[in-house]
Amino acid sequence: MVMKKKVILDVDTGVDDALAILLAVRSGELDVLGITTVNGNVSLAQATINTCKILQLAGAENDIPVVQGADKPLMRPSHFEHKVHGKDGLGGALRDVPVHKQAEPGHAVDFIFDTVRRHSGDVTLVMTAPLTNLALAVMKYPQLIHEVQEVIIMGGVVQGFGNVTPTAEYNIYVDPEAAKMVLQAGFPKLTLVGLDVTRKALLTEKHLDALQDSPFADYVRASTADYMQRYQERNGVRACALHDPLAVGVALNKELVTTGHYYVDVETRSDLCDGMTVCDFQNRLQRQANVHVCTGVASEPFLELFIEALRR
Numbered sequence: 676m677v678m679k680k681k682v683i684l685d686v687d688t689g690v691d692d693a694l695a696i697l698l699a700v701r702s703g704e705l706d707v708l709g710i711t712t713v714n715g716n717v718s719l720a721q722a723t724i725n726t727c728k729i730l731q732l733a734g735a736e737n738d739i740p741v742v743q744g745a746d747k748p749l750m751r752p753s754h755f756e757h758k759v760h761g762k763d764g765l766g767g768a769l770r771d772v773p774v775h776k777q778a779e780p781g782h783a784v785d786f787i788f789d790t791v792r793r794h795s796g797d798v799t800l801v802m803t804a805p806l807t808n809l810a811l812a813v814m815k816y817p818q819l820i821h822e823v824q825e826v827i828i829m830g831g832v833v834q835g836f837g838n839v840t841p842t843a844e845y846n847i848y849v850d851p852e853a854a855k856m857v858l859q860a861g862f863p864k865l866t867l868v869g870l871d872v873t874r875k876a877l878l879t880e881k882h883l884d885a886l887q888d889s890p891f892a893d894y895v896r897a898s899t900a901d902y903m904q905r906y907q908e909r910n911g912v913r914a915c916a917l918h919d920p921l922a923v924g925v926a927l928n929k930e931l932v933t934t935g936h937y938y939v940d941v942e943t944r945s946d947l948c949d950g951m952t953v954c955d956f957q958n959r960l961q962r963q964a965n966v967h968v969c970t971g972v973a974s975e976p977f978l979e980l981f982i983e984a985l986r987r
């Protein structure tokens with residue numbers, strides 16, 4: 676029997692985090708040990724409700740614990756994204772669905788450390804939100820970096836423009852101090868799935884049609900409708916960028932992306948560029964590479980994998 680890859684997801688459940696959770700659960704190839712929530716697209720409380728609702732929708736509410744983490748960034752105020760993800764964070768798609776599942780007692784930071792230690796060397800952390808929880812975990816448990824198998828982060832952009840400011844991607848922008856700490860922490864394997872690749876993983880009308888015989892078709896169509904509209908206004912294409920699902924895709928199959936190993940740091944002291952991920956492609960700073968940066972993606976194979984998982 677093939678051992679499933681053990682993962683913990685850390686989410687701020689908005690539209691694409693929800694799709695990432697569905698992919699992780701429905702792929703059947705991951706052992707999701709737990710989901711930790713954090714302030715980000717929406718408040719911590721809303722992210723937790725949304726996560727519980729998605730697990731109910733996926734039929735996994737009894738199998739996967741949800742644990743709450745930080746309710747604000749390390750040093751900055753919250754920066755919600757209701758414009759993109761809607762008032763409730765799920766584009767209103769589950770507005771009237773009652774939530775039965777509740778978060779477990781305890782804090783995400785302790786849950787991450789205890790779970791990783793229990794399966795030392797075997798757990799991949801898939802981070803699809805501001806990195807506050809992981810930064811707090813590294814501060815409280817510095818030995819964590821030696822016990823994790825890999826950290827996969829949806830965040831940053833190294834060769835293009837940001838999606839909050841001209842230079843910064845949302846997850847890094849919201850808590851740049853946390854992101855800097857995580858990137859500099861010394862994790863032996865850290866992969867950055869940034870906008871460079873996630874902007875190429877576009878769910879379009881064609882893919883929605885292909886989802887028709889999936890139990891999640893109505894949900895996906897409803898939750899992505901406004902998101903697609905916003906994306907079209909900004910980028911001229913009607914699509915939903917599968918930012919967070921691609922991070923799960925990388926956990927499922929590394930071959931979906933090409934990567935380069937570089938030194939990457941985060942700007943935290945600039946009016947204009949806070950949250951920018953600076954990648955030293957030419958090793959000008961002579962620092963040791965700390966991040967496997969995704970530079971290319973096999974978009975259609977990833978979309979196929981996504982659709983297959985949801986149809987299964």
Ligand code: BDR
Pocket residue numbers: 689690691692716756803804829838844845846918919
């Ligand atoms: C990231 O920002 C959030 O709004 C999304 O959920 C995703 O994690 C994309 O920049």
Ligand code: CA
Pocket residue numbers: 686687688689691692715716803804919
């Ligand atoms: Ca997210």
